[in-house]
Amino acid sequence: MTADLVLEGVHKSYGQSAVLHGIDLALAAGEMLVIVGASGCGKSTLLRLVAGLESLTAGRVLLAGQDITARDPAARDIAMVFQNYALYPHMSVFDNMAYGLRIRGRSRSEIARRVEETAALLGLGELLARKPRQLSGGQRQRVAMGRAIVREPKLFLFDEPLSNLDAKLRVSMRAEIRRLQRRLGVTSLYVTHDQVEAMTLGDRLLVLHQGRAVQLATPMEVFERPADSYVAGFIGAPAMNFLSATLLPGGGGADLGPLGRLEFADGPRPGPAGRRLTLGIRPEHVALDPAGIPFTVDLVEPLGSETVLIGRLPQGEMLALKRAGGPPPAETLAIVLPPAQFHVFDAASGLRLDPARAAG
């Protein structure tokens, strides 16, 4: 498939402080890419650069093969859904949705037809005469979506569109956005800090950290093979547990100090003996075993179908684990850390260390 939206070496600085350090990205037509990261990572800035609301310090933005880097937002044919909806407060729902079409000089009958079709698609048919202040949060959100959809733009931008909704509405709107985007087949960029939104909505995820693209991959790949210890800790709840270790001679295992030795299940890692490592294991992979290491429970978080336990290992290392069912029978349990479930990262760079493969 041809790339529809392309970012090349996108840099953004405000005065001396650099916010984005060169982002490269290519979206296939109809793809939904979710940009996820903690607040301040530059994800909203990246979206606003694509929208044209901010100017690039360096780099290029191409949409459908055309360089739009210097183009005014009005001339980009991109629609954006804002976090606080940004509806025109003095206009009815109909006028809000018709505004962009009127500017493009569409005929009165075409505007009426398209607005009504879009309103029907979003279940807004009854509300067309209302003003935004007469709508609930969820309805406003739909109007904001409608205003973007009705224009049939080349690209959708979503700037944390669900973060002002209550939890239940957020889940249903999330499903609806996904359904609509698939149906309309419009290439989309979606910014969020919510990893559940990121995992469920994206064809691919772009994890941003301090203005750099850390990983660009499908949601499951990001979850199963995080590119570095930051991504590993950011995606997944509760967060991945980390233990420090050193590489054993030959690279076939790691020395966890008092916790003993670990033999890598999937092959030796490169590097000299004594290389400092960070080992990660997800809470759901920590297993209970009477023959294992003693684990003192400090905090119990029952979530209904499962329970999160936060506690300490004998040397004081904090660890979280997730088990099915209710709270545990005792305050002291015994656990094992299955070797096959470990993620291995270089302690200094944080980068993932995969088994060294034979050439060819």
Add this chain to the structure above:
Amino acid sequence: MERRTIFPGWRLPLLLVAPQLLLTLVFFYWPAAEGLWQSLTRTDAFGIHTRFVGLANFAALFADPRYRSSVAITLVFCAAVTALSLGSGLVLALAADRELRGRDLYRVLLIWPYAVAPAIAAVLWLLLLNPQIGTIGRWLVALGVHWDYALNGTQALLLVIVASAWKQVSYNFLFVLAGLQSIPRAVIEAARMDGAKGFHRFRTIQLPLLAPTLFFLVIVDLVYAAFDTFGVIQAMTQGGPGRATETLVFKVYQDGVVNLDLGSSAAQSVVLMGGVILLTALQFRFLGRRVAS
């Protein structure tokens, strides 16, 4: 939720509102009542005999072509001052709303004229536009313009309009700027994404959202032009040349204080009071609607 405090008796509440009531009584209702009574009487120039004449003062007033010409001058003056000061305030506020360097300094400079006393403002403009000593005035004369506001009534009116408007620009600027900044940035950005550019965006998004502020300012500016510009006119033209800059308020002063025709002056004051009440009622009605929406 409305918060209400219930007082046990009526003494304390009465005591608390007494100062305000007393001030209003002494400085507003009493003189207003006195004026109303005076407008129905005629007093000789020495203040010895006063007799009740009914609505004769009003009848004489409305039949007087000089009064009608003063009404016309006042209408032109008010409309021009409001349009000029609101227009300039709007343009300056739009400029200040952008992100530019030295924006804070720019704002402070624009707010200064509001702090200048009317007479001082008048003198400043005289120093600029006097045909003999004014910087711009002399320049106009040198260019061959017949510029002399002491002889030309239209020029005199123009001069008091500009000076009065200048003083009110700051006020308009402040309110329009506040109004502009209360429009969420994202709304403007949404309009940009929708394809709206420049003036069209201003007309369809910012202007409608500013409308409540602008309406409020029109009323305030009209009241200002009609009632608060006495100082400017007195210092610049004293209503002249002839009666070219004699607004209604200036005429009240001229007829009552200078010419000592107290009955007619009082009748004019009552008419003006009617005007103020009308404007205030308009504004209250409008503000009430805005709170309710």
